[in-house]
Amino acid sequence: MRNLHDELRYSDGATVRRAVIEGRWQSPTRGLARGFVQTGLVAVPERYAADFLLFCSRNPKPCPVIEVVEKGGISKYAAPGAALWNALPGYRVYQKGHLIYEGPRIDDYWRNDLVCFLLGCSYSFEYLLEEGGLRLKGNREGRGNPIYVTNRECIPAGVFRGPLVVSMRPVAADKVSEAVLLSARLPLAHGAPVHIGCPEELGVDLEKPDFGNRVSIEKNEVPVFWACSITPQEVALRSGLDLMITQSPGHMLVTDLKVMELLT
Amino acid sequence: MRNLHDELRYSDGATVRRAVIEGRWQSPTRGLARGFVQTGLVAVPERYAADFLLFCSRNPKPCPVIEVVEKGGISKYAAPGAALWNALPGYRVYQKGHLIYEGPRIDDYWRNDLVCFLLGCSYSFEYLLEEGGLRLKGNREGRGNPIYVTNRECIPAGVFRGPLVVSMRPVAADKVSEAVLLSARLPLAHGAPVHIGCPEELGVDLEKPDFGNRVSIEKNEVPVFWACSITPQEVALRSGLDLMITQSPGHMLVTDLKVMELLT
Numbered sequence: 414m415r416n417l418h419d420e421l422r423y424s425d426g427a428t429v430r431r432a433v434i435e436g437r438w439q440s441p442t443r444g445l446a447r448g449f450v451q452t453g454l455v456a457v458p459e460r461y462a463a464d465f466l467l468f469c470s471r472n473p474k475p476c477p478v479i480e481v482v483e484k485g486g487i488s489k490y491a492a493p494g495a496a497l498w499n500a501l502p503g504y505r506v507y508q509k510g511h512l513i514y515e516g517p518r519i520d521d522y523w524r525n526d527l528v529c530f531l532l533g534c535s536y537s538f539e540y541l542l543e544e545g546g547l548r549l550k551g552n553r554e555g556r557g558n559p560i561y562v563t564n565r566e567c568i569p570a571g572v573f574r575g576p577l578v579v580s581m582r583p584v585a586a587d588k589v590s591e592a593v594l595l596s597a598r599l600p601l602a603h604g605a606p607v608h609i610g611c612p613e614e615l616g617v618d619l620e621k622p623d624f625g626n627r628v629s630i631e632k633n634e635v636p637v638f639w640a641c642s643i644t645p646q647e648v649a650l651r652s653g654l655d656l657m658i659t660q661s662p663g664h665m666l667v668t669d670l671k672v673m674e675l676l677t
Numbered sequence: 678m679r680n681l682h683d684e685l686r687y688s689d690g691a692t693v694r695r696a697v698i699e700g701r702w703q704s705p706t707r708g709l710a711r712g713f714v715q716t717g718l719v720a721v722p723e724r725y726a727a728d729f730l731l732f733c734s735r736n737p738k739p740c741p742v743i744e745v746v747e748k749g750g751i752s753k754y755a756a757p758g759a760a761l762w763n764a765l766p767g768y769r770v771y772q773k774g775h776l777i778y779e780g781p782r783i784d785d786y787w788r789n790d791l792v793c794f795l796l797g798c799s800y801s802f803e804y805l806l807e808e809g810g811l812r813l814k815g816n817r818e819g820r821g822n823p824i825y826v827t828n829r830e831c832i833p834a835g836v837f838r839g840p841l842v843v844s845m846r847p848v849a850a851d852k853v854s855e856a857v858l859l860s861a862r863l864p865l866a867h868g869a870p871v872h873i874g875c876p877e878e879l880g881v882d883l884e885k886p887d888f889g890n891r892v893s894i895e896k897n898e899v900p901v902f903w904a905c906s907i908t909p910q911e912v913a914l915r916s917g918l919d920l921m922i923t924q925s926p927g928h929m930l931v932t933d934l935k936v937m938e939l940l941t
Binding site for chain 2: 586587589590591593594597605606607608609610611613614632633634635
């Protein structure tokens with residue numbers, strides 16, 4: 414696996430997707446195809462699609478829409494030709510607010526009336542921050558970043574409602590401006606932080622992440638919180654659709670878009 | 678005085694300078710001529726001018742150069758026609774590293790070989806932040822912001838050396854990104870914060886400002902530090918020039934430039 418990881422790290426999006434489709438890669442995609450945009454997936458039955466698009470429109474920081482893929486599930490823009498039912502290395506399937514399946518194969522659940530939303534993800538701004546010389550500890554420690562469900566509600570739309578979920582990265586106090594300025598250039602990857610310092614104001618206990626792993630904060634570092642792609646999964650749990658499919662956390666669609674193409 | 682303040686608040690730069698020259702305004706200029714750029718002043722004998730320009734070039738955050746006014750002391754760009762020996766409401770005069778005069782009249786000290794540097798000042802980004810809806814407590818409490826001499830050294834140039842001086846404003850944790858993004862658009866007014874959170878890393882005790890007044894920090898607020906125009910005054914104290922003239926803190930040159938003209 415290690416050799417394949419190294420190979421895919423400097424490959425392109427299409428190469429990663431081929432490894433996924435052939436069953437050779439079923440792990441998180443962080444660090445693969447460096448410089449290429451990765452996205453989360455939210456697939457909902459067609460009758461909910463307009464409401465979910467409205468939810469994204471009202472909550473662009475947690476849910477930045479990179480592509481809406483109409484019925485049939487074939488991407489046209491971000492990863493042209495990719496079939497979204499097999500191009501991601503891991504999925505979650507929710508029915509009526511329950512997680513009923515997590516894994517790499519969703520043939521039993523896929524339906525042709527699903528509308529798919531490809532949503533920007535933090536890996537893109539992490540790439541930009543790392544290229545900018547910021548050392549991201551979650552990545553250094555190789556365990557990913559802690560993720561917290563906050564006390565802030567997203568703005569609801571139709572059946573879709575739920576709390577804002579954030580990821581946290583400790584940033585040195587003299588690098589916080591740089592982290593804000595770089596990530597702000599990528600509104601399609603959650604954009605600028607939603608909150609800096611004062612975790613208790615978000616209802617967050619840093620020692621107890623809801624997902625991911627605790628990470629240490631040094632005395633010269635500040636906790637910086639970005640909106641997180643796991644937000645729609647919390648929404649899936651609460652909205653009770655008969656069917657909703659998302660990526661498994663960290664198991665993203667690796668697209669053909671370059672991060673630099675998304676810069677504003 | 679109150680009526681004149683209200684009158685000058687919504688006037689232009691030339692009107693404020695006229696009040697200054699006529700001796701009707703000898704107080705700090707914060708809040709006057711809203712939307713107009715205000716600058717600090719550093720005047721040095723000609724033989725030091727190249728070194729001071731180099732110092733500014735190496736330390737653009739504390740010393741952003743808006744105009745260099747050659748011998749004679751008449752502004753051509755920022756406040757065309759303004760005589761810099763009487764257009765500011767308050768001056769400080771340093772000789773050999775000592776403050777020897779502070780007040781509104783410098784006729785006894787002015788020399789025709791002085792080269793003047795007009796340096797951007799925080800009032801410009803404060804205007805932008807306030808227009809953007811951020812409530813700045815130092816201004817609300819009407820006492821100005823606390824200013825601290827830090828443990829960071831500026832990059833020296835010739836005789837010019839000294840510590841970075843910063844101003845601090847408490848910002849709500851969910852508004853810090855906005856404060857960074859707005860102030861970053863004004864590199865000629867100190868630009869983005871140099872430090873966010875972790876005051877002890879700057880060698881700063883928030884309770885003990887070196888200048889200005891202590892300000893309270895609520896539990897939803899983070900201390901945000903910007904480079905400060907008082908930096909060159911600390912430099913004046915340490916560099917021991919035979920003559921150096923600066924503005925008195927807060928007693929700025931009000932120019933004819935609009936803040937919005939400086940946006941990048």
